[in-house]
Amino acid sequence: MRFDKLKIGQKLEIQLYKTKDTRVDVILVSQFEWVEKGDVLCIAAPIYRGRLYPVNPGTKMDVVFIYRDNLYGFEAEVTNRGIKQKINLLKLKPLTGIRKIQRREFFRFECAVPIYYREIKDPRHIKRDEEGKLIKTYTGDLGGGGVCIRLKEKIEYGSYVECELLLNDLNKVSFIGRVVRLTQYDFTCGEYKYEIGVQFEKISGKDRERIISFIFQEQRKLIKKG
Incomplete structure (x- = not known):
């Protein structure tokens, strides 16, 4: 190139x-x-x-x-x-x-963005009528390689989740990810007891680029605010 x-x-x-x-x-x-x-x-x-x-x-x-x-x-x-x-x-x-x-490490941006998720059994064959309903929560941080999600209920390490990330009113990103980190708070962080790190497993390049663009725009806003 x-x-x-x-x-x-x-x-x-x-x-x-x-x-x-x-x-x-x-x-x-x-x-x-x-x-x-x-x-x-x-x-x-x-x-x-x-x-x-x-x-x-x-x-x-x-x-x-x-x-x-x-x-x-x-x-x-x-x-x-x-x-x-x-x-x-x-x-x-x-x-x-x-x-x-071949690298999956990206920058991370601390932000509370709405995200809907549900645990799935097999990421290769999703049977939507057999999966649970999407649950709304918020991110802890966001990056081009994955996302940190705050939870009320535990999802075990190694599990797969289907997610819809709402970057703004007109910008929804869908992906399937794998839980690569599970943290239980020593004290309740508001209404949330757990935090999981999710690595993207299935996401389009276009959606990944939209996430990176969102991070860049939000960083710009922070600079303007001083």
Whole structure:
């Protein structure tokens, strides 16, 4: 894949390097803006917890994105920072070509988004008339690879759930996920006793991209609020 295939607004996941072999333990959100002469890539300055994250020239990074339902990535170095058209920018020099990758780790965003779920027996053959009703609850956090869900009733580790995530009034995302983490609160967190980490098992690339876009937009709103 070539860099000229990147489109304006393409959502990006960024992980910085502290040293040649050590990554910063923070995953950041950004988006592609445009290409300048000499194959210089301009991206939006990354966001973390609703604030611009400081990145200095000379910093190396891994950049990951979704294209046609697949994950791709490349390594790059920050050559400069700037502001153009009221957008805080980083200018990148690619250090490698774009390669297809097999990775399911994504940034996480703390948010309480409505979600409907129900436990299912076999994710390959869902018999809707035999499954229970969808139950409404809220997320604890959200990412491109999965979601944290707050529960009143326990769902065991390894179970499968069918979910409908309501990003906003016109944006519903459906997926099937597997419970990869179960936490029981030592004290009741409001009306919720449990929290599960759900890894996406069946989700379209388009819906995954919608989740990432939602996270980016919400981060932008937090920045504007200060």
